[in-house]
Amino acid sequence: xxxxxxxxxxxxxxxxxxxxxxxxxxxxxxxxxxxxxxxxxxxxxxxxxxxxxxxxxxxxxxxxxxxxxxxxxxxxxxxxxxxxxxxxxxxxxxxxxxxxxxxxxxxxxxxxxxxxxxxxxxxxxxxxxxxxxxxxxxxxxxxxxxxxxxxxxxxxxxxxxxxxxxxxxxxxxxxxxxxxxxxxxxxxxxxxxxxxxxxxxxxxxxxxxxxxxxxxxxxxxxxx
Amino acid sequence: xxxxxxxxxxxxxxxxxxxxxxxxxxxxxxxxxxxxxxxxxxxxxxxxxxxxxxxxxxxxxxxxxxxxxxxxxxxxxxxxxxxxxxxxxxxxxxxxxxxxxxxxxxxxxxxxxxxxxxxxxxxxxxxxxxxxxxxxxxxxxxxxxxxxxxxxxxxxxxxxxxxxxxxxxxxxxxxxxxxxxxxxxxxxxxxxxxxxxxxxxxxxxxxxxxxxxxxxxxxxxxxxxxxxxxxxxxxxxxxxxxxxxxxxxxxxxxxx
Amino acid sequence: xxxxxxxxxxxxxxxxxxxxxxxxxxxxxxxxxxxxxxxxxxxxxxxxxxxxxxxxxxxxxxxxxxxxxxxxxxxxxxxxxxxxxxxxxxxxxxxxxxxxxxxxxxxxxxxxxxxxxxxxxxxxxxxxxxxxxxxxxxxxxxxxxxxxxxxxxxxxxxxxxxxxxxxxxxxxxxxxxxxxxxxxxxxxxxxxxxxxxxxxxxxxxxxxxxxxxxxxxxxxxxxxxxxxxxxxxxxxxxxxxxxxxxxxxxxxxxxxxxxxxxxxxxxxxxxxxx
Numbered sequence: 001x002x003x004x005x006x007x008x009x010x011x012x013x014x015x016x017x018x019x020x021x022x023x024x025x026x027x028x029x030x031x032x033x034x035x036x037x038x039x040x041x042x043x044x045x046x047x048x049x050x051x052x053x054x055x056x057x058x059x060x061x062x063x064x065x066x067x068x069x070x071x072x073x074x075x076x077x078x079x080x081x082x083x084x085x086x087x088x089x090x091x092x093x094x095x096x097x098x099x100x101x102x103x104x105x106x107x108x109x110x111x112x113x114x115x116x117x118x119x120x121x122x123x124x125x126x127x128x129x130x131x132x133x134x135x136x137x138x139x140x141x142x143x144x145x146x147x148x149x150x151x152x153x154x155x156x157x158x159x160x161x162x163x164x165x166x167x168x169x170x171x172x173x174x175x176x177x178x179x180x181x182x183x184x185x186x187x188x189x190x191x192x193x194x195x196x197x198x199x200x201x202x203x204x205x206x207x208x209x210x211x212x213x214x215x216x217x218x219x220x221x222x223x224x
Numbered sequence: 225x226x227x228x229x230x231x232x233x234x235x236x237x238x239x240x241x242x243x244x245x246x247x248x249x250x251x252x253x254x255x256x257x258x259x260x261x262x263x264x265x266x267x268x269x270x271x272x273x274x275x276x277x278x279x280x281x282x283x284x285x286x287x288x289x290x291x292x293x294x295x296x297x298x299x300x301x302x303x304x305x306x307x308x309x310x311x312x313x314x315x316x317x318x319x320x321x322x323x324x325x326x327x328x329x330x331x332x333x334x335x336x337x338x339x340x341x342x343x344x345x346x347x348x349x350x351x352x353x354x355x356x357x358x359x360x361x362x363x364x365x366x367x368x369x370x371x372x373x374x375x376x377x378x379x380x381x382x383x384x385x386x387x388x389x390x391x392x393x394x395x396x397x398x399x400x401x402x403x404x405x406x407x408x409x410x411x412x413x414x415x416x417x418x419x420x421x422x423x424x425x426x427x428x429x430x431x432x433x434x435x436x437x438x439x440x441x442x443x444x445x446x447x448x449x450x451x452x453x454x455x456x457x458x459x460x461x462x463x464x465x466x467x468x469x470x471x472x473x474x475x476x477x478x479x480x
Numbered sequence: 481x482x483x484x485x486x487x488x489x490x491x492x493x494x495x496x497x498x499x500x501x502x503x504x505x506x507x508x509x510x511x512x513x514x515x516x517x518x519x520x521x522x523x524x525x526x527x528x529x530x531x532x533x534x535x536x537x538x539x540x541x542x543x544x545x546x547x548x549x550x551x552x553x554x555x556x557x558x559x560x561x562x563x564x565x566x567x568x569x570x571x572x573x574x575x576x577x578x579x580x581x582x583x584x585x586x587x588x589x590x591x592x593x594x595x596x597x598x599x600x601x602x603x604x605x606x607x608x609x610x611x612x613x614x615x616x617x618x619x620x621x622x623x624x625x626x627x628x629x630x631x632x633x634x635x636x637x638x639x640x641x642x643x644x645x646x647x648x649x650x651x652x653x654x655x656x657x658x659x660x661x662x663x664x665x666x667x668x669x670x671x672x673x674x675x676x677x678x679x680x681x682x683x684x685x686x687x688x689x690x691x692x693x694x695x696x697x698x699x700x701x702x703x704x705x706x707x708x709x710x711x712x713x714x715x716x717x718x719x720x721x722x723x724x725x726x727x728x729x730x731x732x733x734x735x736x737x738x739x740x741x742x743x744x745x746x747x748x749x750x751x752x753x754x
Contacts, residue, residue, distance in 0.1 A: 003473050010466040011427040017434065017459055018407065018426060024440065027405045047284065048368075048401040048436040052276045059265045059273065107269055176268055207267045230611040234597070241599050304595040309656060312561045312589040313612040314581040479516070480563040 025050060025103060026136070041101060054102035061094045061108070065115060091116055092125040096132055103136030110142060110168075111175040117150045118181050126150055142168050158185055169198055176205040180213060187217075196221050227315035228323045235327025236334075239293055245331065248289040252339045255281035260346060271352050278343040279438045282336060283365045287397070290332045290369050294376035295389040298324060298475075307480055318472040325377055325468060332369050336362065357437075363453065364437030367460035371430045372397065374464035378471040381478070399425075400432035430463055504575045506664045506695035507537040507560055512569030514555050514719075529555040531719045532569070539663070542686075542696040544706035546741055547716035553699045554592065556716070557666045560697075561589055573664065585613070588662035592669040592699075594653030598642035602633050602652045605641065606659055613660035627655040630688075632681055646673035654685065664695040671705050683708065707737045715744050 028045040037057065044053035065088055095112030098105055109129055117126035127150060134143040145164045152160035162185045168174050169182050183198035199221070202214035239245050259277030266273035298321070301307040310320060340362050348354075375396060380389035399406065406426050413419035435456045514529040530552045537543050545553045558564040559571055562579025573583040596605050606624040615623055628634045631651040636644075641652065650673050657665055670686075671679050686709055689696065700706050706713060707730060715723040723744045730737035 003470060006466055006469055010463070011424075013459075013462055013466075014427045014429070014431065017431055018403070025404075027408050028402070029405055029408070046398040046401055047280070048432060048439055049276075049280045051439050052280045055266060055269070055273045055276050058269060059262070062265065062267060107272075205268055206264075206270050226614065227612050230608055234608055237599070238597060305591055305593075306595050306597065308558075308561070308563060308589065308591045309594065309596075309609065309653075310612060311563060312584060312587060313609065313660075314584040314614055315612055316581075477565075479565065480558070 026100065030100060045101075050101050051105075054098050054105050054108065057094065057098045057101060058105065058108045058111075061091070061098065061112065064088065064094065065091060086120070088115075088120060091120070092122075092129060095129045099129075099133050099136060103133070106133065106137065106140050106142060107173045107175060109133035109140075110146060110173065111177065113146055113150075114175055114178050114181075117146075117153065119177070123150045123154060142171060142173065159189060161185060162189060166194075169201075176202055176207055176210040179205075180210060183214075183217065187221075192221060227313070227319050228326060231310070231315075231320055231323025232327035232330065235297065235324050236331045238297070239289075239328060239331035242293065244292045245289050245335065248285045249335060249338070252281060252285045252335075253342065255285065256339070256343055256346060260350075263350070271347065271350060274347060274350060275352070275358075276438075278346070279361050279365070282339045282343060282362075283368070283438065285339070286332055286336045286365065286369055287372055289335060290328065290373050291376045291390055291393045293328045293331070294325075294373045295380045295386040295393070297328065298377065299380055299384065299386055302480060311480065317475045317478075321377070321472055321475050322468065325373060329370055329373050332373065333366055336366055336369070360453065361438040364435045364456060367435045367456050368432050370464050371400075371432070371435075371460050371467075374467035374471070375430065378467040378474070381471050381474040396429060397432065400430045401436070403429065403431050403433050431459070434459060504539070505536045505572070506539045506541070506574060507535075507697065508570075508572045509533045509535045509556075509559075510570040512559060512566045512571050514552075514559060514564060515567040528719045529564075530559070533721050535714055535721060535724075537664075537695055537697060539695050540690075540693045541712065542690055542698065542710045544710035544713040545697060545699040545716060546701075546703065546706060546713055548745055550718075551716040551745075552719040553716055554668055555719070557589070557668055557697065557699060560666060561587060585660070586663045588657035588660065588665045590650075590653045590657040590665070590667045590670055592672060593646070594649055594656075596641050596649065596652060599640060601638045601640055602628060602655065603637040605652060606656060609656045610659055615660055623659055623661075627658050630658065630685055631655040632678070647675055647678055650674055651678065654682065658685075658689070662694070664697070665689065666697045666699075668699045669701065670698065671700065671702055679705075703738045703741055713737065713741075715741060717745050 028042060028050070037060070040056070041053045044050065044056075068086070091112060095109065095116075098108040098112070102108075109132075113126040113129040113133075116122045116129065127147060130143045130147050130150075134140065134147075137143075145168050149161045149164040152158075152164065162182065165178060165182045165185075169179050179198050179202050183195045183202070186192075186195040186198065196218065199214040199217045202210050203218075205211055205214070256278055259274055259281060262277055263270040263274035301310070307320075311317060340358075344358070372393060376389055376393045379392045380386060383389050383392070403426070406422060406429075410419050410422045410426060413422065437452065437456070512533045513531050516527045516529050518525045518527075533552075533556065535543075545556060547553050555564065559566055560573060560578050562577070562583065565579075571578050574586050576583040576586075597608075600608065603624055606627065607620060610620045610623060611617075625634075628637050631654050633648075633651050633655060636648065641649065644652070650670070654667075654670060657667070671682060674682060683705075686696065686698075690709075696709075698706060698710060711727050713725045713730075714721055715725070723740075725737070725740060730740060
């Protein structure tokens with residue numbers, strides 16, 4: 001009898017906990033099963049490691065986007081596209097899947113949207129990523145700044161882009177790719193001091209390619 | 225209760241000398257090194273990746289040591305008959321069980337703290353600035369492991385097979401992280417009788433997502449309650465106590 | 481035949497009939513039965529471990545439990561320790577329930593083939609068991625030293641038991657059983673694995689315990705040991721007490737106990753006790 005009471009107490013306690021339980025991430029079942037790495041994602045989610053699953057997906061996205069696309073010209077010669085440019089048709093899908101796993105991974109959303117909008121010239125896809133991310137984490141102000149900047153990019157209004165993205169640059173979650181863009185726009189707008197400040201912050205990046213870009217830009221700025 | 229500490233300290237010593245525990249600690253070093261390499265691949269998100277991989281490895285390895293210890297130690301003592309020498313002394317079977325669990329939980333807590341210290345040193349070396357969320361994540365891991373130890377002890381005593389206890393704990397650990405999905409499924413099934421077993425299961429499973437602070441690091445608004453630490457602590461202590469009281473009932477009735 | 485030991489001044493048989501003034505039995509089984517029930521895949525099997533045992537042990541008495549394998553000797557001891565719960569009947573140790581603290585304080589147990597934590601030394605193991613027995617810290621060191629000396633373990637007190645032979649482990653087993661100075665010792669095959677010298681030392685230890693007035697139950701296949709040490713012998717067969725013998729029944733002629741035992745448990749004589 002005592003033990004039946006104990007089991008009942010356990011059930012009632014668990015029931016009360018369940019009623020008040022709030023989990024901020026969408027169910028793993030919302031991640032399309034046909035998606036790449038579905039088994040791995042479900043396995044990691046079963047261990048309560050969705051952030052880690054999102055990290056792995058992001059690393060794969062970086063490897064995907066960091067590998068230059070090769071193609072062939074009309075004369076049968078293969079050539080490589082310049083760094084950052086190309087088609088990368090899976091970039092949108094990969095960015096969305098990361099957000100399924102961890103809707104609060106704003107860096108991944110900003111990185112994917114930034115690459116789509118400012119490097120690959122696919123602003124509609126970038127907007128989709130940002131809207132997807134914003135729906136899951138509406139408190140993230142940087143998404144709104146990005147959406148505005150993409151709108152101004154469409155109009156060719158560089159100064160407005162600069163105005164929208166400048167506050168984002170000082171945020172620790174700002175991708176170096178966007179810092180590079182904002183520094184470049186500042187330079188074009190004649191704001192050499194601000195450009196120098198942003199390039200200096202880019203030297204802190206863990207991406208050696210952007211470190212090199214910043215070093216060269218700072219050398220030029222120092223020389224002129 | 226007086227005999228609790230000798231049993232606990234002896235378990236701590238036994239655990240320290242166990243091969244599974246030593247391998248888990250050694251493996252933790254290798255895994256943390258691996259997380260260093262994987263973190264580098266995340267470029268500007270290296271610290272986030274390092275944090276997540278490290279905490280994930282710490283939890284998984286500590287879990288392995290915890291459930292292996294809980295599934296084996298009591299049954300091995302019964303098999304080798306050491307338990308005769310212990311339980312022919314003036315201590316209750318309940319105290320013996322609690323001492324065993326306390327010793328195991330302490331050994332696991334020490335392992336988690338040692339692995340966390342190593343992990344933190346790697347993070348600091350990489351330029352990470354201390355944040356209290358790390359302590360919260362480790363605290364959540366410890367609470368989850370306390371539930372795992374208690375649950376495995378109960379399962380080991382009820383199944384009398386370490387392998388069954390390990391398997392069942394693995395299943396319950398997985399389901400405990402799918403509470404949201406199971407809840408969602410139960411709502412989809414609605415009032416139909418098909419949902420009853422699921423609803424019952426939901427009320428028996430440990431809600432491990434509740435304690436999964438590691439996956440909600442740096443998201444104070446996502447912790448689900450205004451005082452997640454206190455709530456998590458009360459929940460895990462209550463759940464573990466329920467498991468251990470049931471385990472006590474089993475060991476009291478057991479013929480040795 | 482070696483020395484036989486004198487009976488205690490108050491035998492259970494004298495006490496049993498002496499009404500209210502009877503000394504409290506060290507161990508008392510009243511119609512105790514134990515049925516082992518095993519359930520596997522919905523199939524339940526029952527095996528009788530002990531059937532309707534009525535037996536008493538007086539304080540200071542040494543009782544030998546003899547029987548073939550599976551006759552219920554170890555079950556009898558485990559019931560006295562509270563390691564098994566009786567299916568029916570009543571069991572008391574100095575008037576207490578066998579799984580009570582009072583009972584455990586009064587009993588020392590040496591199991592057959594004792595196993596210890598291999599990473600501990602005998603001294604560490606004894607300290608551990610001593611703490612469990614509630615021996616005060618101030619006395620624990622001296623108690624451990626005393627039993628290590630009595631069991632000939634002093635030179636090996638700091639060695640890890642992983643290196644110990646069966647006989648050495650048996651000595652540690654005896655040491656831990658005596659550590660808390662119990663009034664009743666339950667010894668299951670105590671001479672198993674001991675070399676001849678150790679057996680002589682073991683006899684001396686038991687002889688000293690008897691002189692100190694301890695009650696002893698000796699479970700053994702070694703009839704010669706039982707013959708030398710016990711005041712009374714109970715013979716078990718298939719879970720039932722089939723015969724009890726007093727020292728006078730065998731003391732007249734060397735080897736008599738063995739004859740009586742074989743005669744009792746021999747299959748051809750089954751009918752005699754069935």
